[in-house]
Amino acid sequence: MDGAAESPMPPVTWRPRNIRVVAYGLAVLVLATMVALAVVLPEQFQVTDRFGLVLIGVVGVGVLHLLGRPRLVATERRVTVVNGIRTHxxxxxxxxxxxMPAGEPWPSMDLADGSTLAVMGIQSNDGERARADLAEFRELLHDHGEAEEPGGP
Structure with missing residues (x-):
């Protein structure tokens, strides 16, 4: 028996590229701007005002992180979909x-319980890379078996 066939599949992770570059680039810019503003404020502004500016920058970074966080992770046993706030x-x-129909920002998974789940870890604005990622995941899905349609045999 082939030893490679018995070894577990290493985790495969898909992340959108463009939105991550924009989100984390803006996060650095927002925080740097708020810190710089806190430093150069006129003397009549209190320490609490300066702290408040930096705190607003930190909150902005947190919101931008939610945009850069999405990913899709496939392992031998399960699939993890991490969207902005929720993880499935x-x-x-x-x-x-x-x-992922044409014009949609990200793919949707059809689930066995009849629901759908947005998969923000692959985003259409990544162009050909998104199509390749979707095809790669679809191939893994077919390799691991699919659920039957609801109401099917």
Missing amino acids: VLEWAEIIDIR
Whole structure:
């Protein structure tokens, strides 16, 4: 028996590229601007005012992090979908299909319970890379088996 066939699949992670560059680039810019403003404020501004500016910058960084956080992780046993705020852990058998119709910002998973789940870890603004990532995940989905359609045999 081939030893490679028995070894578990290493985790595969897909992340959007463009939105991460924009989100984290803006985060650095926002925080640097707020710190610089806090330093150069006229003397009549109190320490609490300066602290407040930096705090607003930190909150802005947190919001931008939510935009840069999405990812899709596939392991041998499960799939983890991390969107802006929520994380969903799914067994392979729970996923019927993944699709990204033209014009949609990210793909959607059709789940065995009849619901759909947005997958923000692959984003159409990444162009050809997004299509390749979607095809790669779809191939893994077919390799790991799919759930049956609701109401099916």
